[in-house]
Amino acid sequence: QQQVKQSPQSLIVQKGGISIINCAYENTAFDYFPWYQQFPGKGPALLIAIRPDVSEKKEGRFTISFNKSAKQFSLHIMDSQPGDSATYFCAVAYSSGSARQLTFGSGTQLTVLP
Amino acid sequence: DAGVIQSPRHEVTEMGQEVTLRCKPISGHDYLFWYRQTMMRGLELLIYFNNNVPIDDSGMPEDRFSAKMPNASFSTLKIQPSEPRDSAVYFCASSYKNEQFFGPGTRLTVL
Numbered sequence: 001q002q003q004v005k006q007s008p009q010s011l012i013v014q015k016g017g018i019s020i021i022n023c024a025y026e027n028t029a030f031d032y033f034p035w036y037q038q039f040p041g042k043g044p045a046l047l048i049a050i051r052p053d054v055s056e057k058k059e060g061r062f063t064i065s066f067n068k069s070a071k072q073f074s075l076h077i078m079d080s081q082p083g084d085s086a087t088y089f090c091a092v093a094y095s096s097g098s099a100r101q102l103t104f105g106s107g108t109q110l111t112v113l114p
Numbered sequence: 115d116a117g118v119i120q121s122p123r124h125e126v127t128e129m130g131q132e133v134t135l136r137c138k139p140i141s142g143h144d145y146l147f148w149y150r151q152t153m154m155r156g157l158e159l160l161i162y163f164n165n166n167v168p169i170d171d172s173g174m175p176e177d178r179f180s181a182k183m184p185n186a187s188f189s190t191l192k193i194q195p196s197e198p199r200d201s202a203v204y205f206c207a208s209s210y211k212n213e214q215f216f217g218p219g220t221r222l223t224v225l
Contacts, residue, residue: 032212043118043205043216044157089157100212101170102147104157 003027004092006105013112019077021108023090026071030092032100033066035075038087038107047088048075080112118217120206126223132194135220138187139208147214148181148191149205157205163189196224 004025013019023033034049050057050064050073057064063076077084088108093100119138127133139146147162161171166183174181178197183189193200201224207214 034213041218043207043219045216046213049212100209100214101159101162102214103159106156 003103004090004105006090006108008108009106010109011111013080013110015080015082015112015114017080017112019080019084019110019112020074021088021090021110022072022074023092023105024070024072025092027092027094028071029094031095032093033064033073034091034093034102035062035064036089036091036104038089044089077110080110082112082114085110085112118206118208118215120204120217120220122220123218124221124223126225127196128225129197130195131224132192133196133200133222133224135191135204135206135222137189137191137206137217139189139206140210140215141187143208143210143215144186145209145214146183146189147207147209148189149207149216151203151205151219152201160191193222196222198224200224 004023006023035047036044037047038044048059048062048064050066052068055066061078066073090105091102093102121136144165148160149157150160151157160173161181162169163183179193181191203219203221205216205219207216
């Protein structure tokens, strides 16, 4: 069973536009919802994360919106830039001690056109 | 800190050969994770360690795969014998508390 479903698979946005990537999960025990950014030839890097006690978190141009009842969360990239072109992964986890076993979505390849 | 260090960055080998991937986590991190990334299956957690002890290896695909962490600054992932379907990018990540920091990965090609 796929624990987290991510869409779309690919996304093309004009410079200055808004990029929106969505994820849905099944297990209500998850309590940590990060987004990772991966550039070609590099490892994923944490972009922003949210816990289920808040509905939104913003860091610069990046915002996570979280809908606990719908079991969905999304990443919004405002004023998208060509440098944002990368693959984005959502992930879900539940705490086990201080470890966070991440289960990743399938990824979204974002292309921002200049 | 230099971040998570992985070696080699690229490995090309023939089917049946033994492959050893290496990882040096960030100093002070108490968790270490091994992932595999493929187009078909995405990012998969293979195994993780806490304070050098393997905690969950349920993601290890077969007995051909083994991982060790002899000390806090070094871990290996070994595939013996390797098969073409093992071709993938293998990532090591380390963490202390919340955030996992990924290494640059090892791109493995098994011919």
